[in-house]
Amino acid sequence: MERQRKGFNRLAAIYDYLLLIPPGRGFIKSQEELIHLLPEKKSCLIIGGGTGNFLRSLIISGKVTNIVNLDISEKMLAKASVKIKDLYQDCKVEFRRGSFDKIAEEEKFDLIITNFFLDLFSQEEVKTWISFIHEKLSSEGLFYYTDLQISRGKTLRTFMKNMYIKVLYFFFRNTTSISGKTLIDLRTEILQSGFNIIHEKGYLKELFYSAIFKKRS
Known part of the structure; x- marks a missing residue:
């Protein structure tokens, strides 16, 4: 984690x-697509908030009254502030x-948000994070999620999307030492971990995917 912290500190600039x-x-833009569909919530946890673009939009929306913004990089947090x-x-x-x-x-939190965060990890680490999110959500809590999405098929568009994702992984692995080596099917992982979809939307020809999940009762 220390190598990742230093990597994201360098990237913050x-x-x-x-x-x-x-x-x-x-x-x-994809992170902000579903903000207007959120009900008002009291407590919110943003995990891996980066330089604070989404944080600013969420505050302006007036949807939440208390936010914990969690990040391993002090320089990312400083920029968000x-x-x-x-x-x-x-x-x-x-x-x-x-x-x-x-x-x-x-x-416990009424709303937990991860935007382009779970894709940084290996499949086992992703399972750990999703379990943590499930545990930390209140009974009526929502999980707000945006990330890259796997594309399947043999079209040129699919090939270009998958090449773009490979370039991103190469860049982040070399600059921030993330543990993730390739994109996994994060949507399926979330659904299999005890969540139901409330809202979902693809963006930029399904390259990005946003969803609001709720714990299954």
Whole structure:
């Protein structure tokens, strides 16, 4: 994790500039696609919030009143803090540096968000994170998720999408030492871990996928 922390610290300086390269803007837009469908929630946990683009949009939406923004990179957290300092919304934000060990055993959240986060890990680590999210959601809690999506088929478009994903993995493995080597079927992993889909939407020809999940009762 220390190597990953240092890697994301280095990446923080250029991360927002990378989003200007097509289809980088889709990373931001796809995350925001379903915000308007969220009911109002009191407590929210954002895991791997990065430089705070989504955090800012969520605060402006007025959907939540208390947010814990969790990230392993102090430089990502610093950039996120700057992005929301001019907002005067009725929302309290707490920044925490670290992993799930920074969430107290008794803490529960009405909304947990991961945007382009689960794709950083191996399949076993993904299972651990999804289990953690399931445990930390309140009884009526929602899981808000956006990530890359596997494409199947033999069309040129599918080939180009999968090549783009391979380039992303090569870049992030070499710059941030992530453990994930290839994209797995994250949607299926989530559904098999005790969640139902409330809303879902593909973006940029299904390259990105956003969904709101709820724990099965």
